[in-house]
Amino acid sequence: MASGTLYTYPENTRAYKIQIAAGYSGAQLTVVQDPPAFKFGETNKSAEFLKKFPLGKVPAFENGSGDTLFESNAIAYYVSNEQLRGTDDLSKAQVQMFVNLADNEIEPAASTWVFPTLGVVQYNKQQTEKAKETLKAVLGFLNEYLKTRTFLVGERVTLADISVGCQLLGAYKQVLDVNFRKEFVHLNRWFVTLVNQPEVKAIVGEVTLCEKMAQFDSKKYAELSGGSKKEKKPKVEKPKAEKKAKKEVVDDEDDEPPPPPKPKVDLFADCPKSDFDMDAWKRCYSNKDTETEALPYFWDKFDKEGYSIWHCEYNIPEYLKENMVYQTCNLVAGFFQRTEKMVKNAFGNVLIFGEDKDTALQGVFFWKGQSLIFERCEDWQVDYQSYNWTKLDPETAETKRMVKKFFMWEGDFGPLKVNQGKTYK
Amino acid sequence: MAEQRNEIRSLACFFNAGNVKVNINSETKLPCMQCNGTSVSGLMSICTYLATTAGKAELVGKDAKSRALVGQWLEYRVTEVDRCHGEKDDINVFKELNSYLSTRTYFVGQQFSLADLLLYYGLHTKVNGLTYEEKEKYLHLSRWFDHVQRLQNTRQHLTEVTFSLNRLYAGYIPH
Numbered sequence: 001m002a003s004g005t006l007y008t009y010p011e012n013t014r015a016y017k018i019q020i021a022a023g024y025s026g027a028q029l030t031v032v033q034d035p036p037a038f039k040f041g042e043t044n045k046s047a048e049f050l051k052k053f054p055l056g057k058v059p060a061f062e063n064g065s066g067d068t069l070f071e072s073n074a075i076a077y078y079v080s081n082e083q084l085r086g087t088d089d090l091s092k093a094q095v096q097m098f099v100n101l102a103d104n105e106i107e108p109a110a111s112t113w114v115f116p117t118l119g120v121v122q123y124n125k126q127q128t129e130k131a132k133e134t135l136k137a138v139l140g141f142l143n144e145y146l147k148t149r150t151f152l153v154g155e156r157v158t159l160a161d162i163s164v165g166c167q168l169l170g171a172y173k174q175v176l177d178v179n180f181r182k183e184f185v186h187l188n189r190w191f192v193t194l195v196n197q198p199e200v201k202a203i204v205g206e207v208t209l210c211e212k213m214a215q216f217d218s219k220k221y222a223e224l225s226g227g228s229k230k231e232k233k234p235k236v237e238k239p240k241a242e243k244k245a246k247k248e249v250v251d252d253e254d255d256e257p258p259p260p261p262k263p264k265v266d267l268f269a270d271c272p273k274s275d276f277d278m279d280a281w282k283r284c285y286s287n288k289d290t291e292t293e294a295l296p297y298f299w300d301k302f303d304k305e306g307y308s309i310w311h312c313e314y315n316i317p318e319y320l321k322e323n324m325v326y327q328t329c330n331l332v333a334g335f336f337q338r339t340e341k342m343v344k345n346a347f348g349n350v351l352i353f354g355e356d357k358d359t360a361l362q363g364v365f366f367w368k369g370q371s372l373i374f375e376r377c378e379d380w381q382v383d384y385q386s387y388n389w390t391k392l393d394p395e396t397a398e399t400k401r402m403v404k405k406f407f408m409w410e411g412d413f414g415p416l417k418v419n420q421g422k423t424y425k
Numbered sequence: 426m427a428e429q430r431n432e433i434r435s436l437a438c439f440f441n442a443g444n445v446k447v448n449i450n451s452e453t454k455l456p457c458m459q460c461n462g463t464s465v466s467g468l469m470s471i472c473t474y475l476a477t478t479a480g481k482a483e484l485v486g487k488d489a490k491s492r493a494l495v496g497q498w499l500e501y502r503v504t505e506v507d508r509c510h511g512e513k514d515d516i517n518v519f520k521e522l523n524s525y526l527s528t529r530t531y532f533v534g535q536q537f538s539l540a541d542l543l544l545y546y547g548l549h550t551k552v553n554g555l556t557y558e559e560k561e562k563y564l565h566l567s568r569w570f571d572h573v574q575r576l577q578n579t580r581q582h583l584t585e586v587t588f589s590l591n592r593l594y595a596g597y598i599p600h
Contacts, residue, residue, distance in 0.1 A: 148568050148588075155575040185527065189528055190530070192530075
C-alpha cells in the first residue's frame with residue numbers, strides 16, 4: 001500500500017482529493033502543511049524542495065523510497081485503491097472522464113464565481129454571469145446523470161465523486177443557495193451523501209450548504225488588495241499577506257512558481273522616441289491658465305504615436321457609496337503614492353464626485369506608450385485593477401471634451417457633481 | 426414461508442454467520458433462527474443479532490437517532506411491506522418510498538444500513554414484477570434498489586432485477 005509525505009498549504013481542495021483517497025484506501029499519508037515544517041511560498045521555493053520538485057508546485061508527494069509526484073490527480077491516483085480507480089477498463093475511463101470534467105469544466109467556472117465572493121479577486125460582472133451559465137449547464141448534466149445513479153461511477157465512491165465533489169465544495173458553501181440549487185435535486189442528494197461519508201467528512205469537515213448566495217465582498221477585497229485607507233495600514237498588513245497567498249492559489253492552478261523578477265531594463269523600450277516634453281507640459285499646466293493656455297499647449301504638443309490617453313473609473317462603486325469624501329481622497333492619494341515611480345512618464349487628473357456617504361471616482365491620464373502603463377512594472381500594479389481603464393482615441397472631439405473637463409475639474413459629468421480634483425504629476 | 430427462510434439464510438450469508446437453522450412457526454408465521462447455540466425469533470431481532478455479532482453494529486445505527494430510524498424502517502418493512510395485499514397496497518408503498526427517496530440516497534442518514542438491506546429483500550418480488558415503464562415511474566426507488574442489489578454480497582439468492590430502459594425514452598443515459 002502506498003505511503004508517503006504530502007506537502008501542501010492548509011485547506012487546499014486539491015490536497016483534499018489526495019487526503020480523502022488515502023482515507024478510503026488506508027494509505028499512510030503524512031501531511032506537511034503547517035509552519036514551520038511547511039510555509040507556502042518559502043518551503044516550496046527552497047533549494048531542497050526544488051531539488052525534489054523542480055516546479056515548486058504543491059500538492060507534492062514523496063513516498064518512502066524517494067519517488068516523487070506532483071499534480072494532485074496523479075498523487076490521488078497513486079494513493080488510491082482499486083475501488084477508487086475503477087475496476088475495469090470502462091469504469092477506469094469513466095473515472096478519468098469525471099476527474100477531467102472537474103478540472104476543465106467545473107473548476108474554472110466555479111472559481112470565477114466564488115473567488116470574488118471571498119474578496120480574493122476583483123468582481124467582473126460579465127465574467128461572473130458567464131461562469132454562472134457555464135456552471136449551470138454542467139450542474140444540469142450531472143443532475144440528469146445522477147437521477148438514475150447513486151454515485152458517478154459504479155456503486156461505490158470513486159475518484160470521480162471525490163474530484164467533482166471537491167471542486168463543487170466552494171460553490172455549494174458560498175453561492176449555490178436554496179433557490180439556485182432547487183432544480184438540481186439529484187445532484188444535491190449525491191453531494192450531501194458524499195460529504196457525509198466518514199472518509200470525506202474527516203477531511204473537509206462539516207459542510208453547510210449555502211443559505212443565501214454570497215455576493216462580491218467589496219469591503220474585504222478593498223482591504224485585502226491594500227487599496228483602503230492609509231491610517232489602517234498596520235491592520236491591513238496581515239490580510240495583505242493572506243491575500244497574496246490566496247491570490248497565488250487563484251492564479252496559478254497547481255501553484256506554479258511566480259515568474260522570475262524582471263531584469264532591470266528600459267521599461268519603455270518598445271515606445272518610439274518622442275519629442276514630447278513631460279516636464280515642460282507639467283510646468284505649463286501648473287503655472288498657466290488651463291483653458292486658455294495649458295489645453296491649447298497640450299493639443300499642440302501631444303504626440304499620439306508615443307503617448308496614449310486613458311479614462312479610468314473606480315470599479316467598486318458600492319465601496320465608494322459608503323465612503324466619506326476624505327476617505328475617497330485618501331484612496332486616490334494612496335494610488336498616487338504607490339505609483340509615484342512612473343510619474344516621470346505619466347500625468348493625470350482624478351476627480352472625486354458627490355459628498356459624504358455617496359462618492360464616486362473617475363480620472364483621465366495620459367502616459368508614455370500605447371499599452372496600459374501599469375503592466376510594464378510589477379511595482380506599479382498594486383491597485384490599478386481597482387479601476388476600469390479605457391483607452392481614448394486622441395483624434396475624436398469626444399476625447400477633447402473629456403480631457404478638457406477633467407483637466408479643468410469642471411464641466412458636464414451627467415448626474416455627478418465634482419467635489420474636488422487631484423492632479424497626478 | 427420458503428421466501429422467509431431464504432431471506433434469513435441470505436442474511437446469515439451476508440453477515441458470514443456460517444450455518445444457521447431456520448424454522449417458521451406455523452401459527453404465528455414468526456421466523457426463528459438457531460445459530461451457534463443461540464435461538465432468536467422475529468425478523469427484526471434476527472437481523473440485528475446477525476449484524477451485531479458480525480461486528481457490523483454500524484448497520485444497526487451508530488447513534489440513538491439512527492438506531493431509532495433503522496428500527497422504524499424495519500418495522501415499516503414488517504408491518505407495511507409484508508402486509509401488502511393486492512396491487513393497491515403495493516402502489517401505495519411504491520409511491521411512499523419513491524417520494525421518500527427522491528431526496529435521499531439511503532433510508533437512514535448517509536450510509537447503507539439494515540433498513541436498506543431489509544427493505545431490499547422485502548421489496549424484491551414486487552419490484553421484479555414491475556414493468557420497465559413502472560420502474561421508470563418510481564425512478565428514485567429504482568435508483569436506490571439498483572444500487573443496493575449491486576453492493577457486494579447483498580443479492581445472495583435473489584435474481585438481479587434489470588432496469589435498462591428503452592432507449593426511446595427521452596433523457597435516458599445508458600448505464
